[in-house]
Amino acid sequence: MRDPIQKMQPKEQFSCGVVVVAAGRGERAGQSAEGPKQYRTIGDRPVIAHTLDVFATWASIGPVVVVIHPDDEALLAAALERMSRPIAVSVVYGGATRQLSVLAGIEALAKAGVRHAMIQDAVRPFIDHALLDRCRTALEGGAEAVLPATAVADTLKRAPDGRLVEQTVPRSGLYAAQTPQCFRLEAILAAHRAANASGRSDFTDDASIAEWAGIPVVLVEGSPDNVKLTLQKDISMADERLTRHAIPDVRAGNGYDVHQLVEGDGVTLCGVFIPHDRKLSGHSDADVALHALTDALLATCGAGDIGDHFPPSDPQWKGAASRIFLEHAARIVRERGGVVTNADISLIAEAPRVGPHRQQMRENLAAILDIGLDRCSVKATTNERLGFVGRGEGIAAIATATVVYAPGTKA
Numbered sequence: 001m002r003d004p005i006q007k008m009q010p011k012e013q014f015s016c017g018v019v020v021v022a023a024g025r026g027e028r029a030g031q032s033a034e035g036p037k038q039y040r041t042i043g044d045r046p047v048i049a050h051t052l053d054v055f056a057t058w059a060s061i062g063p064v065v066v067v068i069h070p071d072d073e074a075l076l077a078a079a080l081e082r083m084s085r086p087i088a089v090s091v092v093y094g095g096a097t098r099q100l101s102v103l104a105g106i107e108a109l110a111k112a113g114v115r116h117a118m119i120q121d122a123v124r125p126f127i128d129h130a131l132l133d134r135c136r137t138a139l140e141g142g143a144e145a146v147l148p149a150t151a152v153a154d155t156l157k158r159a160p161d162g163r164l165v166e167q168t169v170p171r172s173g174l175y176a177a178q179t180p181q182c183f184r185l186e187a188i189l190a191a192h193r194a195a196n197a198s199g200r201s202d203f204t205d206d207a208s209i210a211e212w213a214g215i216p217v218v219l220v221e222g223s224p225d226n227v228k229l230t231l232q233k234d235i236s237m238a239d240e241r242l243t244r245h246a247i248p249d250v251r252a253g254n255g256y257d258v259h260q261l262v263e264g265d266g267v268t269l270c271g272v273f274i275p276h277d278r279k280l281s282g283h284s285d286a287d288v289a290l291h292a293l294t295d296a297l298l299a300t301c302g303a304g305d306i307g308d309h310f311p312p313s314d315p316q317w318k319g320a321a322s323r324i325f326l327e328h329a330a331r332i333v334r335e336r337g338g339v340v341t342n343a344d345i346s347l348i349a350e351a352p353r354v355g356p357h358r359q360q361m362r363e364n365l366a367a368i369l370d371i372g373l374d375r376c377s378v379k380a381t382t383n384e385r386l387g388f389v390g391r392g393e394g395i396a397a398i399a400t401a402t403v404v405y406a407p408g409t410k411a
Contacts, residue, residue, distance in 0.1 A: 014140055015114040017063040018055050018180070019105035022048055022076070022122035023094025025069070038122040039075040040235050043242025046079040047229060050125035050242075056087040058132050063112040066122075067094045067105040097201055099209070103192045110189055117188060118180035119206050123229040125238065127180065134220045135182045145210040146182040148222035149175035178222040181206045187215055249405040251338075253299030255292035258396040267395065269347060269354065270361030270378060271323050271368075276352045280395060283312040287322035289345050289361070289378070292399035294322070296343075297329035300403040301336045326368050333403055340369050342402040344377040349395040354380035 022038045034040045038048045048066075055061050066089045068076050076091065092108045094101030102119055109117055116139050120127070131148055138146040156169040188206060191213035195203065203209045207217050229235050261267075264279025270289045280286035294306045303309075310317050310325055333340060343365050347354055354361075358378050365376040383389035389396055 014060060014116070014136065015062055016060060016116040016118060016136065016139065016182075017065065017109040017112055017114040017185070018061070018118045018120060019102060019109055020048070020051060020055075020064065020066045020089075020120050020122050021094070021098060021101055021105065022072070023067050023069045023101040024098065024123075035072065035075050036069070037229055037235060039072070039079060042125065042229075042235060042239040045082045046075075047125050047235070047238070048076070048122045049079045049082045051120065051122050051127070052080070052087060052089075053083050053085065054125075054127050054129065054132070055120075056083060056085045058129050060132070060136055061087075062114050063109065064089045065105045065108045066091050067101045068092075069094060099192070099195070099201055099203055102206060103196060106185065106189050106192060110185060115185060116182060117185040118182045119188075120180040121228060124179055124226055125229070126223070126225040126227060128223060128225070131221075131223050131226065132180070135180060138218050138220050139182055139184070143218040144184050144187050144215045145207060145217040147207045147217050147219055148178045148180070148226070149219050150178070150222040150224060151175055175219060176222070177205055177207060178226045178228075179205075183210065183215075187213075191215060250341075251300040251403050251405060253296040253401045253403070255295030255297075255299065255399040255401070256397070257288045257291040257295065258394050259286045259288045259291075260394045261392060267352065268322070269357070269395075270345065271321070271364040272357045272360050274352045274354075274357055278392075284310070284317050284320040284325070285322055288395050288397040289347055289399070290322035290326045292397040293343055293345055293365070293401060294325045294329045296399040296401035297326070297333055297340070297403070300401060301333060301338060301405075303329070303332050303336075323364070323368055330369050336405070338403040338405045340371055340375075340401065340403050342375045342377075342400075343369055343371070344400045345379070346398045347378070347380040347395065348383055348389050348397070349380065350382050350385065350390060350392050354378070 025036055032040055039046045042050065055064060064087060066076060068091060070093050090108055092104050094104055106117055118135065135146050135148060152171045152174040156171055157165045158167045158169050159165050188210060191209050194213060195209050203212070210217050227234065229238055259280040259282050261278040262281045266273055266275045267280050268285045268287045271287065280288060291306055298304055306325055309328060330340060361378045362373055362376040366373045388394050
């Protein structure tokens with residue numbers, strides 16, 4: 001198992017590590033090919049990846065220990081690959097109960113020398129930085145134990161046999177506990193060790209162990225969104241929530257290019273050579289259409305323009321086929337999480353005629369970009385004999401590229 005935690009140094013002032021409990025089997029959520037519920041997909045990523053992401057992006061993040069079942073190393077590794085920001089974790093195996101798993105986690109965390117510990121259920125993916133900040137403030141204020149909780153809003157009934165109501169329980173002063181439950185590390189570690197030594201294994205959360213050990217537990221405001229995913233319907237609802245709220249990252253890039261016509265025997269447009277009494281002047285094959293589309297693709301992820309990647313001053317590009325430039329731009333888009341969904345080129349020229357070659361041009365674009373033919377458009381128009389294009393001095397191209405990036409993709 002990996003153990004980078006021993007190499008981490010605690011922060012000079014507030015130092016807090018995190019124990020993410022992920023060793024459970026989640027029987028109440030039913031069976032799934034994806035594995036236990038903490039590894040099931042919501043919003044296109046495993047539950048635990050969402051949970052860890054909140055800590056990975058928190059300004060006060062310290063060392064992180066993930067407590068897993070011995071069978072789940074591959075599942076955790078796959079989940080870590082799906083995080084929006086990489087995070088170093090120490091992985092330890094859990095015990096037969098959650099209580100023993102937490103003890104294993106805080107024993108490992110103690111090696112980092114941090115003063116505080118946050119103990120978080122892996123299946124609470126909707127924590128947020130505001131909640132973590134409230135916990136931090138309470139710890140910095142001297143609290144030995146901090147419990148995020150929400151006041152009970154429902155009327156509570158007691159029915160010992162599960163059928164007949166025996167009494168209504170006053171809800172005044174009652175709170176529903178959440179995680180992360182936060183502690184001075186030395187205190188909660190001692191309490192867990194004492195509970196284990198005494199043979200107690202019936203505690204339902206870490207705050208109850210602190211209470212048993214005589215540690216005062218301070219409440220902070222929890223979050224109504226901070227739900228625990230227990231049943232399959234909880235997972236389905238969480239997936240629906242994330243999918244519904246995901247904003248498609250659709251970007252459109254524009255490109256424009258122009259090349260002068262000089263004496264020659266033909267022009268190359270969209271990779272198609274068209275015999276003509278003139279040719280386009282340029283350092284490469286001067287394919288004005290592919291140059292404009294290359295710039296359009298690069299624009300969707302802020303990757304500069306064609307001149308940044310293929311300087312005209314570089315002799316290696318003299319006479320080069322412009323499909324090389326377009327393939328390069330498409331590769332950059334893919335590496336940054338983008339999917340090209342449409343390419344549109346408008347050619348502006350008095351001659352030669354583009355119409356007879358349009359189908360081959362579209363097929364070339366589809367092959368280079370690896371998209372459907374119906375997503376590639378090539379149009380041509382004249383400039384009504386106005387300007388340099390109208391006088392036959394050059395050919396211009398305007399291109400638009402549409403790319404869909406994964407939500408949260410950073411260029």
